[in-house]
Amino acid sequence: MTLATLPSPRDEAWRWADLDSLRTAAQTPQQSTGIDPASLFLDLPGPRLTFIDGAFEPAHSRPGAVQLTRLDMNASHPLGALAQGEGWVLKLDARTATDPVQIVHLATGGENHLPARIDLAEDGVATVIESYAGRGWSNRLLHASLGKGARLMRAVRLLQDQGFVSIRDEASIGEAASYVATFLGAGQSGSRIDGFLRCDGVGAFAEMGGALLTRGEQRQECAVAVHHAAPEGTSRQVWRAVAADASTVSLAARAEVARHAQKTDGEQSLRGLLLKRTSTVNLKPELEIFADDVKCAHGATVGELDRRALFYMQSRGIPEAQAKALLTHAFVADALDRIGDEAVGEAFKADADRWLEAAL
Amino acid sequence: MATKNAEALAAANKKYEWGFSSDIEQEFAPKGLSEDTVRFISAKKNEPEWMLDWRLKAYRHWLTMTPPDWAKLNVPPIDYQDAYYYAEPKAKPKLDSLDQVDPEILRVYEKLGIPIEEQKVLAGVEGSRKVAVDAVFDSVSVATTFRAELEAAGVIFRSISEAIREYPDLVKKWLGKVVPMHDNYFAALNCAVFSDGTFVYIPEGVRCPMELSTYFRINAENTGQFERTLIVADKGSYVSYLEGCTAPMRDENQLHAAVVELVALDDAEIKYSTVQNWYPGDENGKGGIYNFVTKRALCQGKNSKVSWTQVETGSAITWKYPSCVLAGENSVGEFYSVAVTNNRQQADTGTKMIHLGKNSRSTIVSKGISAGRSDNTYRGLVRVGPTAENVRNFTQCDSLLLGDQCGAHTVPYIEVRNPSAQIEHEATTSKISEDQLFYAMQRGLDQEAAVALIVNGFAKEVLQQLPMEFAVEAQKLLGISLEGSVG
Known part of the structure; x- marks a missing residue:
């Protein structure tokens, strides 16, 4: 697979994808961004890794439990398959718990690819926070494997000023294990978040969600699926889209329930907010169900801010702009509230608020 | 309700009740598809030159x-070359009413269970509610009733x-304004x-004096x-x-690729109801109709309204998306659907x-409703264009699984x-x-009757949208289609 043979929008799963801006981003010349990687780390203890254009940068890193090694991963995803070679690996079990792992991806132009693997053995617990900044095309592939009772909390924020970020998550979630991934797209680059989470163990929990905020002519999208392959699994997909100016957000989330995955509890909530009459939100909450004793529901709404709520707030003396900001903040917070670590959640909300200030 | 379902289930024991086939001499176009076939059909129908050109353009x-x-x-x-594209019953003298139709065809209607109101009309009962039937027997319209009153x-x-x-x-x-010839593969075909098919034009300000009805029936093999x-x-x-x-019941799969175009101008309303009960194939998925249909309505005028109601119980494979292009201000589109799949059916x-x-x-x-080893997919698009202010849409899609x-x-x-929006x-x-x-069984229903009752309740919102005589037929069909799916 090369840039020339990427899927086309005629392919159903890539219907809303903006691969033209991915190609453009891949061709931007490299140029200093003036961003200090240190400024992108949150004030938390624990391992820190910096990758500049996909290459490990020891000067701004303290890898701790994270290993750097060559990864040749088996991936059939058109973008994910491009991420091979040097990458990072986090292997933990119940005895080797670690503080949150922070990873900063700084790109200066062109294209860069980075594979990663997270293996959590029985009862292993990890928190991984990733931040993307800079320009060009950053492409990532993550393979995660969660053993019985393991817990992974993953929070990703896309803050690139321009270019494109593509992320592919593939996870196998074991018995009673929990995988929670939250994404915030609050930069100005295009993006595509791809995910395929398999609930392989009985009672597994999978959650993938987040908020994608776009303005200008930006386009961001997610195309994620949770596959329930074992009984009594639970999945949550909560996504929020805010589109300003002439931008587009597309959210495609699918829940698949295999024949024997009885007692599955799946829930999808996709909501879009349009700030301008030129903006676009596309939603596709999809269910594919082969088991008969399941609870699966999805809800999808698109619209503008509730006029009555706005009026009410104005009648209480809150200026219109502030009222709008408050309501939009609450709208986005629905998705970001899923971040378990308070400090991380606050940081993400602050990023979203900065975006709102600039866009509203 | 209970009695109705019991009746329905008793009827279901006869397997595919409507799987008969009648002997009426056919005139076939040569097997296969080529420009010659297209010319043959056009010539058979005495079509003007522009129509032939249009067909050929579509074929190419x-x-x-x-x-x-x-x-x-x-x-x-x-294999599109392994089918006949044209079959018509041998020419019959022109008829004024259904009474004069070949009794064989009338018997076919009877077996089809033409709604009771229509039977009354056929028997000449005074004051009965009027329904005009334009019967499409295989490919040619054989009779049109009530033409005078409609005129x-x-x-x-008319037949098209x-x-x-x-x-x-x-x-x-x-023709071709709502579904253009290049719209999709099956529409082009x-x-x-x-x-043949049906053409209806309702002039300005007229409320059509009766419900119009067409019975489609695929009769010839292949x-x-x-x-x-x-x-x-x-x-x-x-x-x-x-x-x-x-x-009728056939072992080989038959292809049905219809196109339905509706146009509603200012303040006009069209209500289009379908009960589709084509042969779904047997328990092992052998035989059955392929139903690849393009249905689209253009609500062109202000305040226009189109309402699609469909009850889909038949066909081995259904590929069908009745749509509304809501171009007019304040126009309204509605879609009410019950789709039932059993055995190896796919919808x-x-x-x-x-x-x-705007608005x-x-x-x-x-x-x-899926049962047996079937697959049932709802696929829908709601699109709001940039100039469409104050659009409202409400979508509810519920699925019921019978069996694992x-x-x-x-x-x-x-x-x-x-x-x-x-x-x-x-x-x-x-x-x-x-x-x-x-609960249903402790009130004395057996399991199948109980399931039919619950399923009818599940589909009630849609069945209510059907004209009365259709609703009765549809309820029966739901019971019959789900026969043997529980217990």
């Missing part, structure tokens, strides 16, 4: 296309080939080889049925159109609501380009609860 375009593969369907490759009201209700000859300007103006329906409702008019379908069906006009509104209620070998899938697409989508998937079953 079809050659460049590939069948759609995005639906959640497993369609075996179709007095100014309503044109008659309309091409008698009202060329009207047909030329609208239909444009090239459509054999003949595809390519119906073409065009309904134009002029300003301020109203029409309710019923389409009911059954087909990928839903709707498209394209909002282009346009749409409602989608879809009920999917079937699948229920929901694929809604929502594309919004105007912030004033309010789009809501809800979906649930469930099975019949033990409590419900227990």
Whole structure:
């Protein structure tokens, strides 16, 4: 697979994808961004890794439990398959718990690819926070494997000023294990978040969600699926889209329930907010169900801010702009509230608020 | 309700009750598809030159296309050269009413279970509610009733080939305007080889004095049925159109690729109801109809309204998305659907609501019921264009699973380009609860009757939208289609 043979929008799963801006981003010349990687780390203890254009940068890193090694991963995803070679690996079990792992991806132009693997053995617990900044095309592939009772909390924020970020998550979630991934797209680059989470163990929990905020002519999208392959699994997909100016957000989330995955509890909530009459939100909450004793529901709404709520707030003396900001903040917070670590959640909300200030 | 279901289930014991086939001499076009076939059909129908050119253009375009593969369907490759594209009963003298129709054909209608109201009308009962039937027996319209009364009201209700000859300007103006010939693979095929169908024109300000009804029936072995329906409702008019379908039992798969086009001008309303009960194949998936249909309505005028109601119980494979292009200000689109699949049936069906006009509104209620080893997919699109202010859409799609070998899938697409839109989508998937079953059975129903009762309740919102006589037939069908799916 090369840039020339990427899927086309005629392919159903890539219907809303903006691969033209991915190609453009891949061709931007490299140029200093003036961003200090240190400024992108949150004030938390624990391992820190910096990758500049996909290459490990020891000067701004303290890898701790994270290993750097060559990864040749088996991936059939058109973008994910491009991420091979040097990458990072986090292997933990119940005895080797670690503080949150922070990873900063700084790109200066062109294209860069980075594979990663997270293996959590029985009862292993990890928190991984990733931040993307800079320009060009950053492409990532993550393979995660969660053993019985393991817990992974993953929070990703896309803050690139321009270019494109593509992320592919593939996870196998074991018995009673929990995988929670939250994404915030609050930069100005295009993006595509791809995910395929398999609930392989009985009672597994999978959650993938987040908020994608776009303005200008930006386009961001997610195309994620949770596959329930074992009984009594639970999945949550909560996504929020805010589109300003002439931008587009597309959210495609699918829940698949295999024949024997009885007692599955799946829930999808996709909501879009349009700030301008030129903006676009596309939603596709999809269910594919082969088991008969399941609870699966999805809800999808698109619209503008509730006029009555706005009026009410104005009648209480809150200026219109502030009222709008408050309501939009609450709208986005629905998705970001899923971040378990308070400090991380606050940081993400602050990023979203900065975006709102600039866009509203 | 209980009695009705018991009746339905008793009827179900006869397996596919309507799997008979009658002997009426056919005249076939040579087997296979080529420009010559297209010319043959056009010549058979005494069509004007422009119509032949249109067909040929469609045929040549079809050659460049590939069948759609995005639906959640497993369609075996179709050999388009291994079918007859034209079959008609031997020419009969022109008839004024159904009474004069060949008794064999009348017997066929009887077996089809033409609604009781129509039977009364046929028997000449005074004061009975009137329904006009335009019967499409295989590919040629054999009789049209109530023509005189409809003509007095100014309503044109013709087979499409008659309309091409008698009202060329009207047909030329609208044919292919809602579903263009290059729209999709099956629509292009239909444009090239459509054999017959129905044309309805309701003039300005006229409320059609009766419900219009067409019975489609595929009769000859190995003949595809390519119906073409065009309904134009002029300003301020109203029409309710019923389409009911059954087909005889055959072992080989038969292809049905119909195109239905509806046009509603200012303040006009069209209500289009379908009960589709074609042969679904046997328990092992052998035989059955392929139902690849393009149905689309253009709500062109202000305040226009189109309402699609469908009960889909038959066909081995269904690929069907009755849609509304809501171009007019304040236009309204509605889609009410019950799709039942059992055994090895596959259905990928839903709707498209394209909002282009200000204040346009749409409602989608879809009920999917899967049993046996079948797959049932709802696929729907709601699109709001940038200039469509204050659009409202409400979508509800519920799935019911009977048994653990079937699948229920929901694929809604929502594309919004105007912030004033309010789009809501809800979906649930469930099975019949033990409590419900227990309650119904402790009141004396056996398990199948209880399931039929619950299923009818699940589909009630949609069945209510059907004209009365259709609703009765549809209820029966639900019970029959689910026969043997529980216990």
